[in-house]
Amino acid sequence: MSKTIVLLGTFDTKGREFAYIKEIIEKRGHQTILIDAGIMGSPLIQPDISRKEVAFKGGSTIEELVSKKDRGFAIDIMSKGASAIVQELYKEGKLDGIISLGGSGGTALATAAMRTLPVGIPKVMVSTMASGDTKPYVGVKDISMMYSVVDISGINRLSASILTNAAGAICGMVEVELPKKSKASGEKPLIGATMFGVTTPCVERVRSILEENGCEVLVFHATGTGGMAMESLIESGFINAVADITTTEWCDELVGGVLSxxxxxxxxxxxxxxxxxxxxxALDMVNFGPMDTVPEKFRSRKLYKHNPTVTLMRTTVEENRKLGEIIAEKLNKAKGPVVLFIPLKGVSAIDREGMPFYDPEADAALFESIKEHLKPHVEIREMNCHINDPEFAEAMAKTLLQLIKK
Structure with a gap:
């Protein structure tokens, strides 16, 4: 079945390359819609949606962008315009997938538009930036980044191979059929859960109980992007309930770790x-990279080498007091039912008696701060066990099932 694939990019500098992948896509029997987001030179391939339309949707004109000679401003405007057009095409059922090619500017522009699309819509970005830090481009969306190896400048034996693979990738993505869900599976509550390696036993037990009771569970690794992905999916209406067991990302946000x-x-x-x-x-830990990347001001703190690339730092009494206040304030604003569980014998695998981060005073500061700032309408349950003890996980899972039924 023929699908529609959007090609978005700067046709003044990458027109030949877009024409190359357009031909491959159309030979596979698919339709293309070409959106030109170039600014300076003339397009080297005829677009279906012109740069004038893109600039207009972004709140400006091509003439203004040219006269300003401000590349950053121009990319912002064209990003906004391209995003608006891509959204319109998707809502009109005219976008089954999207592909782009570019350097730093083109990648920033195209991925901004891609990030406005729902998870599950195929997105391929061939980029000179794909071998570095792709977080600014990918965000929390399922964008497939392909490293161009050489600059995207002309068709040669190497670039032809890369571009052919990219065209094949987007075609394969739009062609493949997702598994059909039964009516029963479609009615399953979709639950978001957060996990770290040091809370895995708890989360795995919670997941198992929820699945045994007819729920579908998405487990997010609490590494910053994991928490952001879950928050994004909740905002989009995908997730019906949450088992937010691992709120550790707030440690990094508060103290300055790398996984906020x-x-x-x-x-x-x-x-x-x-x-x-x-x-x-895991509110007992702040995350850094290898030991030599820990900021100098923290070198005298209690540090733990989790693995060669991850160093953990124990949170202090004062930091835990502040974390308790933050957690309480967030939950106080909840419009729906929420129950907060406190494991009195430790909050992570390395925060129990005999382990490196065992610190009853710091934990007590956290728990007392939460109780001090939590409003009466938020239920709190203290359990005399460790977070990874089976009874703790079972209590959380059973409580969530009761809240869902209500």
Whole structure:
């Protein structure tokens, strides 16, 4: 069945390359829509949607962008315009997949538009930037980044191979059929859960119980992007309830670690009013890279080499007091049912008696701060066990099932 694939990019500098992949896509029997987001030179391939239309949708004109001679401003305008057009095409059923080619500017522009599309819509970005830090481009969406190896400048034996593979990739993505869900599976509550290696036993037990009771569980690794991805899916209406066991990303946001999910972490479920059970998983640790990357000001702190690329730093009494206040304030705003679970014997695998981060005083500061700032309408359950003890996980899972049924 023929599908429609959008080709978005700067046709003044990458027109020949876009023409090359357009031909491959159309030979596979698919339709293309070409969106030109170039600014300076003349397009080297005829677009279906012109740069004038893109600039207009972005709130400006091509003439203004040319006269300003401000590349950053121009990319911002064309990104906004391209994003608006891509959204319109998707809503009109005229976009089954999207592909782009570019350097740093083209990649920033095209992926901004790609990020406005739902998860599941095929997105391929061939980029000179794909072998470095792709987080600014990918965000929390399923964008497939392909490294161009050489600059995207002409068709040669190497670039032809890369571009052919890219065209084949987007064609394969739009052609493949997703498994059909039965009516029963489509009615399953979709649950978001957060996990770290140090909270895995708890989360795995919670997941198992929820699945045994007819739920489908998405487990997010609490590495910053994981928390952001869950928050994004909640905002999009995909997730029906949350087992937010591992709220550790707030440690990195507060103290300055490398795995922050930003200041809106813990907001989405409350705003959506969906049922949530929340705990304090891994609030004993801040994350850094290898030991030699830990900032000098933290070198005298309690550090733990988790593996060669991850160093953990124990949170202090003062930091835990602040974390407790933040967690409480977030949950106080929840519009739906929420129960907070506190494991009195430790919040991670390395925060139990005899382990490196065992610190009853720091944990007590966290728990007391939460209780001090939590409003009466938010239920709190303290359990005299460790977060990874089976009874703790079972209590969280059963409580969430009860909230969902209500």
């Amino acid at each position: 999910a930003g200041p809106t972490r813990l907001d989405a479920a409350g705003k959506a009013g969906i049922p949530q059970v929340v705990s304090v998983g």
